[in-house]
Amino acid sequence: MEIKVIGAGCKECDTLYQNVEEAVKELGKDAKIEKVEELIEIVKLGVLSAPSLMIDGKLVVIGRVPGVGELKKLLS
Structure with missing residues (x-):
């Protein structure tokens, strides 16, 4: 899993990490x-709002910080 x-x-962003x-x-x-903190890389990924989360190439969270419980559901 990436x-x-x-x-x-x-x-x-640090809290999300x-x-x-x-x-x-x-x-x-x-x-x-x-x-991913370099602006050029962020733009290449097509992300317009931070913080965001990508799992296996799919953008799953945009512009907010989900808690550990919600993240566990997304990762399962």
């Missing part, structure tokens, strides 16, 4: 979690 936390290093790490850990998933 997970991308997308955003230019804002507080919300931490929540994703916690959700992956609680689920015992084997996942590669990557932070």
Whole structure:
């Protein structure tokens, strides 16, 4: 599983990254979690609002920070 936390290093982006790490850990998933902070890369991904979350190439969260419980559902 490939997970991308997308955003230019804002507080919300950091919170989303931490929540994703916690959700992956609680689920015992084997996942590669990557932070995408470079504006050029964000634009290439087609993301217009931060923070956003991409799982296996699919944009699943745009412009908000879901909690660990919601992330666990998205990752299951």
